[in-house]
């Protein structure tokens with residue numbers, strides 16, 4: 001079966017240091033798999049998800065698909081980035097009968113009135129369902145979007161019918177959303193208590209919207225489970241050791257995508273790595289880079305600027321579509337494919353950047369399948385958790401995010417609120 005491959009091009013001393021971290025990483029991997037730390041439920045969730053839960057997700061997805069043209073997923077951070085990444089990444093040949101599934105649109109990941117007004121104008125003519133996702137159940141951005149969209153539904157369908165079009169994913173026991181879901185009888189799924197937002201894409205949080213979009217979620221889960229079974233956990237461990245060795249040398253990690261289908265996966269990765277590793281004054285700052293677009297804007301800095309970064313290059317080996325250049329003007333390019341040009345960019349860029357000492361990690365993704373998406377997600381989650389533990393930080397908390405939320409709520413309740 002298809003398998004993600006990871007290759008390293010960097011100075012020997014970095015690889016030697018990484019090798020030296022191997023025994024420690026092995027021990028930490030055992031700790032993770034024994035689930036002795038809080039928030040480690042994700043390590044075997046995808047492989048062991050109960051058939052009953054999976055069938056219920058698929059049944060609910062079919063129900064949603066039969067009821068609407070638009071499914072609005074309301075959430076922020078880990079509550080929407082994974083589903084968005086999968087929708088962009090997975091080739092629709094991997095979905096069931098295109099055309100029968102609603103368009104999935106996203107809300108509540110910003111506080112832009114313009115964005116939400118335009119979204120409402122775009123969808124209001126069609127049938128709509130809402131899927132509100134929030135682990136805490138009280139995050140401001142999705143809460144505001146939920147209020148605005150619930151109002152739209154109420155105006156369109158009347159209160160009772162509107163409420164029947166709302167689906168929720170939240171904590172099993174606590175929070176404002178849980179209370180509202182219980183009071184109004186929303187069809188709900190629980191985000192397992194031992195899985196944090198950014199590690200939740202392979203739970204109902206990602207699976208329900210993807211199933212509602214017609215994607216074969218069993219393939220995603222099989223891909224993730226294959227990583228857990230196969231030597232990809234070893235590959236994740238090696239990657240974690242290399243990243244830990246690089247973290248003490250470089251301040252920035254650029255995640256470069258060579259195909260737009262991978263851009264949202266990079267956004268998901270930025271949250272995963274940034275929020276898990278960026279604490280206690282540690283971590284390499286993760287940045288997304290679009291290739292070859294950004295070689296024509298940031299390329300000068302990469303080649304010649306302050307050498308503060310290392311690169312993680314995400315390359316799809318078998319593109320979903322390709323074009324062979326033909327025609328009377330093709331000249332030297334005649335018979336060449338886009339994929340060949342893309343590979344030339346990868347090789348040319350690596351060669352140029354290696355010449356000035358940039359450490360390069362290459363992640364080869366076999367294709368844009370649901371299987372590969374699941375595998376890649378699991379490999380990155382494991383890599384991230386192990387890197388954080390090797391660095392000595394807690395990869396499962398996010399005190400910095402909480403601090404901003406507190407500041408914003410204080411502002412709303414105090415001077416900002418009073419001074420409206």
Ligand code: PA5
Nearest residue numbers: 077078079134135136139197198
């Ligand atoms: O990883 C996390 O837990 C956070 O980034 C959350 O995903 C984000 O803050 C959204 O929180 P919630 O799902 O509670 O609304």
